[in-house]
Amino acid sequence: MPGSSLWLLPPSDHPLTDIITTVIKKTAAQFNSPHLFIPHITLTSEISPSAYGSDAQSWLNALPFLSAKYVRVRLGKLESQEAFFKKLYSRVEKNEGVKGLGKVARMAVEGFEGEDVAEMWVQEKFMPHLSLLYWDGTVTSEQLAEIERFTKEAGINLNGEGELAEWEGGRVVLVPTDKAIKEWAPIAERGL
Numbered sequence: 001m002p003g004s005s006l007w008l009l010p011p012s013d014h015p016l017t018d019i020i021t022t023v024i025k026k027t028a029a030q031f032n033s034p035h036l037f038i039p040h041i042t043l044t045s046e047i048s049p050s051a052y053g054s055d056a057q058s059w060l061n062a063l064p065f066l067s068a069k070y071v072r073v074r075l076g077k078l079e080s081q082e083a084f085f086k087k088l089y090s091r092v093e094k095n096e097g098v099k100g101l102g103k104v105a106r107m108a109v110e111g112f113e114g115e116d117v118a119e120m121w122v123q124e125k126f127m128p129h130l131s132l133l134y135w136d137g138t139v140t141s142e143q144l145a146e147i148e149r150f151t152k153e154a155g156i157n158l159n160g161e162g163e164l165a166e167w168e169g170g171r172v173v174l175v176p177t178d179k180a181i182k183e184w185a186p187i188a189e190r191g192l
Contacts, residue, residue, distance in 0.1 A: 001045050001085070001177040001178065002045070002046055002177075002178055003045060003046045003047045003048050003049065003176075003177070003178055004045075004047040004048075004049060004052070004174055004175060004176045004177055004178065005042055005043075005044065005045040005046075005047065005174075005175050005177040006042075006043040006044050006047065006060075006105040006108065006172055006173070006174055006175075007038075007040035007041065007042055007043060007172070007173050007175055007186075008040060008041040008043055008071075008073070008101060008170050008171070008172055009038065009039065009040050009170055009171045009172075009173060010039065010073070010167045010170050010171075011167060011168075011169060011170055011171065011191075012171065014167045015155075015163065015164060016039070016156070016164060016167060017039060019154050019155060019156060019164065020039035020130070020132075020156070021038070021039055022154060023132060023150070023151055023154050023156065024036060024037065024039060024131075024132055024133070026150060027088065027132045027133045027147055028133060028135075030143075030146070030147065031133060031135050031137065031139075031143075033133060033134060033135040034182075035133075035134040035135070035181045035182075036181075036182075037131070037134065037181060037184060038186075039130060040130070040131075040173070041073065041092055041098075041128050041129065041130050042085075042129075043101050043102050043105035043106075043128075043172070044102065044105040044106045044108065044109055045177060046109050046110075047108050047109055047174075048109075048110055049176065051108060051110070052174065052188075056174050056187045056188035057188040057189075057190075059174075059188070060172065060174050060188040060189070060190050061190055063104055063105070063108060063172075064104055065100075065101060065104050065172060065190075065192055066097055066100045066101060066104075066192065067169075067192055068168055068169025068170070068191070068192040069168065069169070070096075070097045070100065071097035071098065071100070071101060071168065071169050071170065071192055072095065072097055072166060072167075072168050073092055073093075073097075073098060073166055073167050073168075073170065074092065074093040074095070074160035074161075074165060074166040075090045075091075075092060075130060075156065075157070075158055075160060075165050075166065076090055076091040076092065076093060076158060076159070076160055077090070077091060077158050077159075078090055078132070078144060078147060078148050078151065078158060079091055079129075080139040080144055082138065084134055084135070084136060085131060085134060086127075086129065086131065087131070087133045087134060087135045087137075087139060088131070088132045088133035088135075088139050088144070088147060089129040089130055089131045089132060089133075090129065090130045090132065090151075090156075090158060091127075091128075091129050092128035092129055092130055093128075093160055094126070094127075094128055098128050099122050099126070101172070102121075102122045102126045102128065103115070103118045103119055103121075103122045104118075105172075106118040106121050106122065106126070132147065132151075133147075134181060169191070169192040170191075170192055171189055171190065171191050171192070172189070172190055172192065173186035173188065173189045174186060174187055174188040174189075175187070
């Protein structure tokens with residue numbers, strides 16, 4: 001993936017942080033995928049490292065994200081696409097708070113600095129989701145049902161209601177995603 005990405009993570013003390021991490025590990029094992037990653041919603045990618053330079057933390061702190069009380073992340077049903085990074089995921093409700101984060105994040109990408117062009121991207125391209133699997137194969141309907149079963153057994157509610165189906169606020173991290181997946185690690189983090 002070119003450049004760096006901004007990800008939204010659950011609050012560090014939210015129970016979903018550990019539960020989703022376990023589900024990602026179990027899902028990767030089920031599909032023999034070597035790719036493990038921290039639970040996140042990609043707000044945008046394609047951020048040039050020259051945008052944040054040598055002080056990634058100051059750059060991230062300066063982005064005008066909404067405060068936590070305006071951001072509610074609600075997990076939805078499991079879905080699968082052929083795209084490697086959307087192989088298996090929970091669709092996230094595209095509400096005003098999530099769209100607001102996506103817009104601010106996209107404005108950090110060269111060519112999307114203006115509010116109108118970033119807003120258009122949010123409306124037409126932004127598909128918030130929480131990935132559970134990166135993999136090259138095809139997920140069958142039977143495999144999808146199996147992952148849905150053990151996701152529910154882990155306590156995650158995929159209808160967007162309850163403590164294990166949503167969170168308020170969270171943390172935004174900057175991750176250089178132009179490296180191998182096993183090397184993806186945040187270089188800056190801030191709470192909402």
